[in-house]
Amino acid sequence: MANKLNVIGKPFRKVDARAKCVGQTKFADDIVLPRMLFCKILRSHLPHALIKKVDVSKALAMPGVFAVITGKDLPISYGILPVSQDEHALCINKVRFVGDPVAAVAAIDEDTAFDAMNVIEVEYEPLNTISSIEEAVLIDEPRIHEYGDGGNVHKKVSLEFGNVEDGFAEADLVREDVFFYEGNTHLPMEQHAAVAHYDADQKLTLWSATQTPHYVHRALAKVLEMPASHIRVIATPNGGGFGGKSDPFNHEVAVCKLAMITGRPVKVTLTREEVFYCHRGRHPVLMKVKTGVKNDGAITAMHFQSFLDGGAYGSYGVASTFYTGALQTVTYEVPRYKFQGLRAFTNKPPCGPKRGHGTPQPRYALEVHLDKIAEQLRIDPVDIRRKHLVAPNSVTANYLRVGSMGLDKCIDKVVEGSDWKNRFSGWDPDHRKLPFGKGIGIACSSYICGAGLPIYWNNMPQSGVQLRLDRQGGVCVMCGSIDIGQGSDSILAYIVAEILGIDPFDIRVVTADTDLTPVDLGSYSSRVTLMTGNASIQAAERARELLVMAVAEKLGVPIENLSLAERRVFDVENPELGVSFAEAVVLAESKFGTIGTVGSYTPPRSPGKYKGSGVGPSPAYSYSAAVAEVDVNPDTGIVTVERVWIAHDIGRSINPVLVMGQVEGSVYMGLGEILMEEMTYRTNRNVVHKFPSLLEYKSPTTMEMCDVKTYLIEDPDPNGPYGAKEVGQGPLLPVPPAVANAVYDAVGVRIDEVPITPEKVMRALREKSRGRDGRYGPDSVPPVSWPDPLRVLTPAEGGDGTEMPHVAVHS
Amino acid sequence: MNSKRQIRFRLNGEETEVAFAPHKTLLEVLREDLNLTGTKHGCELGECGTCALLVDGRSILSCLMLGLEAEGREVKTIEGMANGAELHPLQQTFADLGAAQCGYCSPGFLLVAEELLKKSPNPSRAEIQEALSGNLCRCTGYIKIYEAVELAAARMRGESYELPKESIYGLD
Numbered sequence: 001m002a003n004k005l006n007v008i009g010k011p012f013r014k015v016d017a018r019a020k021c022v023g024q025t026k027f028a029d030d031i032v033l034p035r036m037l038f039c040k041i042l043r044s045h046l047p048h049a050l051i052k053k054v055d056v057s058k059a060l061a062m063p064g065v066f067a068v069i070t071g072k073d074l075p076i077s078y079g080i081l082p083v084s085q086d087e088h089a090l091c092i093n094k095v096r097f098v099g100d101p102v103a104a105v106a107a108i109d110e111d112t113a114f115d116a117m118n119v120i121e122v123e124y125e126p127l128n129t130i131s132s133i134e135e136a137v138l139i140d141e142p143r144i145h146e147y148g149d150g151g152n153v154h155k156k157v158s159l160e161f162g163n164v165e166d167g168f169a170e171a172d173l174v175r176e177d178v179f180f181y182e183g184n185t186h187l188p189m190e191q192h193a194a195v196a197h198y199d200a201d202q203k204l205t206l207w208s209a210t211q212t213p214h215y216v217h218r219a220l221a222k223v224l225e226m227p228a229s230h231i232r233v234i235a236t237p238n239g240g241g242f243g244g245k246s247d248p249f250n251h252e253v254a255v256c257k258l259a260m261i262t263g264r265p266v267k268v269t270l271t272r273e274e275v276f277y278c279h280r281g282r283h284p285v286l287m288k289v290k291t292g293v294k295n296d297g298a299i300t301a302m303h304f305q306s307f308l309d310g311g312a313y314g315s316y317g318v319a320s321t322f323y324t325g326a327l328q329t330v331t332y333e334v335p336r337y338k339f340q341g342l343r344a345f346t347n348k349p350p351c352g353p354k355r356g357h358g359t360p361q362p363r364y365a366l367e368v369h370l371d372k373i374a375e376q377l378r379i380d381p382v383d384i385r386r387k388h389l390v391a392p393n394s395v396t397a398n399y400l401r402v403g404s405m406g407l408d409k410c411i412d413k414v415v416e417g418s419d420w421k422n423r424f425s426g427w428d429p430d431h432r433k434l435p436f437g438k439g440i441g442i443a444c445s446s447y448i449c450g451a452g453l454p455i456y457w458n459n460m461p462q463s464g465v466q467l468r469l470d471r472q473g474g475v476c477v478m479c480g481s482i483d484i485g486q487g488s489d490s491i492l493a494y495i496v497a498e499i500l501g502i503d504p505f506d507i508r509v510v511t512a513d514t515d516l517t518p519v520d521l522g523s524y525s526s527r528v529t530l531m532t533g534n535a536s537i538q539a540a541e542r543a544r545e546l547l548v549m550a551v552a553e554k555l556g557v558p559i560e561n562l563s564l565a566e567r568r569v570f571d572v573e574n575p576e577l578g579v580s581f582a583e584a585v586v587l588a589e590s591k592f593g594t595i596g597t598v599g600s601y602t603p604p605r606s607p608g609k610y611k612g613s614g615v616g617p618s619p620a621y622s623y624s625a626a627v628a629e630v631d632v633n634p635d636t637g638i639v640t641v642e643r644v645w646i647a648h649d650i651g652r653s654i655n656p657v658l659v660m661g662q663v664e665g666s667v668y669m670g671l672g673e674i675l676m677e678e679m680t681y682r683t684n685r686n687v688v689h690k691f692p693s694l695l696e697y698k699s700p701t702t703m704e705m706c707d708v709k710t711y712l713i714e715d716p717d718p719n720g721p722y723g724a725k726e727v728g729q730g731p732l733l734p735v736p737p738a739v740a741n742a743v744y745d746a747v748g749v750r751i752d753e754v755p756i757t758p759e760k761v762m763r764a765l766r767e768k769s770r771g772r773d774g775r776y777g778p779d780s781v782p783p784v785s786w787p788d789p790l791r792v793l794t795p796a797e798g799g800d801g802t803e804m805p806h807v808a809v810h811s
Numbered sequence: 812m813n814s815k816r817q818i819r820f821r822l823n824g825e826e827t828e829v830a831f832a833p834h835k836t837l838l839e840v841l842r843e844d845l846n847l848t849g850t851k852h853g854c855e856l857g858e859c860g861t862c863a864l865l866v867d868g869r870s871i872l873s874c875l876m877l878g879l880e881a882e883g884r885e886v887k888t889i890e891g892m893a894n895g896a897e898l899h900p901l902q903q904t905f906a907d908l909g910a911a912q913c914g915y916c917s918p919g920f921l922l923v924a925e926e927l928l929k930k931s932p933n934p935s936r937a938e939i940q941e942a943l944s945g946n947l948c949r950c951t952g953y954i955k956i957y958e959a960v961e962l963a964a965a966r967m968r969g970e971s972y973e974l975p976k977e978s979i980y981g982l983d
Binding site: 658 | 848850906918954980
């Protein structure tokens with residue numbers, strides 16, 4: 001391979017950028033097929049009720065209505081995780097939240113479908129509701145689901161690595177804090193849409209705005225009782241995903257069924273209000289964290305408890321629960337660690353994975369908690385972090401293998417850039433360096449570069465890439481991955497272009513089509529660059545090998561002398577001697593037959609073997625550090641974030657301008673979460689979403705977005721393609737706690753509940769002015785009888801990653 | 812079913828006639844009756860700016876304007892922004908800087924930015940923020956959008972302006 005990189009690390013335009021700027025990108029709702037019908041879905045207006053009767057006769061009798069389906073038409077359940085197949089495309093016996101789908105109509109146009117939907121008669125028998133974590137823990141009946149860990153508890157987990165009590169006994173200080181992180185939602189600008197088409201040969205095609213076409217494919221085969229080989233799922237470019245298009249959705253199943261019944265294409269496009277009910281967003285999480293530290297800030301043990309409000313269905317919730325406990329150990333040394341997590345069912349739209357899946361909440365809690373410890377120990381918050389980082393190439397107490405680790409460099413950059421030393425108050429309100437009302441705060445984080453394990457157990461690769469070279473010199477790269485705006489299509493083109501010595505724009509990229517492309521598991525868990533990148537390196541190197549063998553024979557030069565660059569294959573010692581790329585393909589095709597290669601990627605095995613060790617392992621971890629500068633108005637409580645300095649350990653940028661965009665977008669989304677975004681419901685028994693609209697669900701506009709100073713730390717990871725790590729999710733994580741810590745620095749109050757709204761700041765300031773604790777946040781967690789923890793000896797204790805015998809193991 | 816009404820207007824510089832049910836919004840007429848799906852929708856309630864386009868050179872939300880109101884007017888959508896195959900400078904810079912990530916909000920941003928640069932060829936960052944404050948983007952954090960507008964504005968003024976290196980590679 002040429003030593004000099006021609007494509008990797010360069011700010012190329014994205015391969016799909018031009019289409020997006022001229023209005024030619026076809027999103028799902030842009031698809032129009034002849035004779036297409038339109039679908040509307042009737043949703044429950046009650047949060048919890050038995051369905052006694054559904055009468056669709058008036059709807060069916062309406063002119064222009066072609067079909068109406070209800071729960072009995074789709075009796076098979078599904079769900080993203082094998083352990084929680086608890087959804088039906090249309091509810092059968094009961095509804096579990098306002099927005100749960102009950103019936104679906106296919107009609108000649110949207111207006112007719114809407115009118116028909118409104119004459120469907122549903123008789124409900126209301127049930128008592130469960131509207132909070134506390135209620136779910138305390139109230140067993142009525143149960144929202146008939147499975148789980150008892151009553152309205154979906155899942156309880158309890159893990160202990162080493163003996164935390166020993167660690168607390170060794171500590172100079174043991175501190176305990178309670179935090180709450182409110183739920184929020186992805187709010188992609190594109191509403192979910194899907195079009196189904198049932199061919200004359202009885203094969204089904206679904207176009208859908210999904211981040212996970214492979215999992216949708218599997219769900220459709222199950223629910224429709226069809227061979228998967230007769231179903232084709234094409235993911236359309238996602239108009240924003242952020243995790244919100246990662247589940248198989250009821251509307252996708254419904255249009256398929258309606259297309260099969262009517263024999264005509266059927267489209268559904270959700271309204272913005274319906275998108276709020278689809279949700280699968282950030283879980284509200286109540287957290288209690290207890291940490292023992294030495295006087296120098298070294299952690300001796302940590303006990304973390306999280307309580308997740310899961311909403312009405314399982315979704316990714318079991319994984320989310322584990323994620324709230326998994327990554328605490330990959331930033332700072334935590335020699336002993338205990339995690340207890342509980343996910344509750346409530347009568348709200350289901351929660352799931354949103355950017356950072358299950359980690360922004362515990363990261364916020366941990367980083368604010370650490371700030372409080374630093375103050376108690378009179379240590380600079382930078383030092384308490386910087387001096388106790390995990391070592392690169394180490395294994396954590398919970399058996400996560402850390403490879404490259406650039407957090408030290410990240411911290412140095414943001415500390416220097418923000419002039420931390422001359423601005424932080426130093427825990428001394430009487431000798432402030434910034435005026436009262438201005439403050440700065442720091443936080444760090446880490447994130448996975450792809451989940452180590454697939455969602456359903458199998459031994460196959462997680463990503464596959466197929467390459468086809470034609471005799472005219474054309475190169476087509478095919479991969480199941482789906483571009484959700486992050487640039488995954490372009491990553492494929494850049495890597496193949498680098499290895500084959502051609503221009504990225506010479507390459508045709510075909511992605512996310514289950515008929516044409518090898519399986520890639522989807523755009524989630526920050527896995528795509530690392531996994532498709534490695535798979536495309538393998539496919540392209542195999543193609544390169546065929547080309548150089550054929551060219552070496554033709555030119556009579558040794559294979560190792562040949563280089564591919566500038567659309568040529570040539571002798572490095574005599575660059576004049578060579579052939580064009582297209583001629584090279586002709587030579588290879590003449591010698592070997594049609595040229596096609598494949599590549600695939602399977603992550604390395606994790607050293608953890610205990611039950612529950614499947615969530616957290618990753619081929620690599622990215623690292624981020626952020627310093628936020630805020631202005632807090634003590635008269636109004638309004639927090640303005642003026643600037644964020646952020647450094648991200650990217651391993652290596654495949655394309656720096658796209659990396660910058662992901663960092664800036666992550667800062668933006670973190671800013672929205674800490675300042676304003678929240679999914680909130682009326683607290684009476686109706687559990688109605690307060691504001692399922694873009695106007696009232698507050699998100700940052702250009703007027704709220706802060707200035708961002710970005711540093712990219714390039715420390716190539718051996719497991720990443722060209723050393724690359726993720727950037728789509730990690731940089732969000734330090735932003736909320738950095739802002740919370742800055743608010744404390746500015747006005748001396750702790751807001752231990754996200755989002756930090758003006759009311760909360762004002763309440764805390766009032767408390768402080770009355771001589772009380774200047775704090776706003778929860779005080780306790782509900783009483784829970786936890787199962788005996790599954791105990792695992794840490795690597796330092798000589799453990800081998802398996803749980804210890806002779807203890808009751810919770811299932 | 813409502814009987815259709817016909818209107819005539821200039822669409823992306825071309826005389827256009829179209830018939831549609833009178834309750835339809837301009838957004839729906841463009842997407843459903845004229846197959847111009849470049850104009851997107853995010854809420855259809857006037858809240859997000861995604862469906863913004865230019866009517867007589869002024870940005871409007873096409874989800875809040877009836878199709879009938881377009882009678883006799885000049886409407887410009889994203890499909891009419893490039894000069895043939897040659898991209899508008901804003902389209903070039905949005906593409907080059909990754910100001911279009913998912914690309915769903917991009918048509919609205921591009922047209923509102925075009926309106927801004929017509930009125931104010933050398934806008935300050937604050938002016939750009941103000942002009943684009945009615946358009947929501949969930950991907951970019953707006954920063955690459957500002958930089959794309961600034962770079963395009965400079966090129967349109969005929970100035971040779973390079974983006975600071977840190978916009979592309981980060982700070983040293």
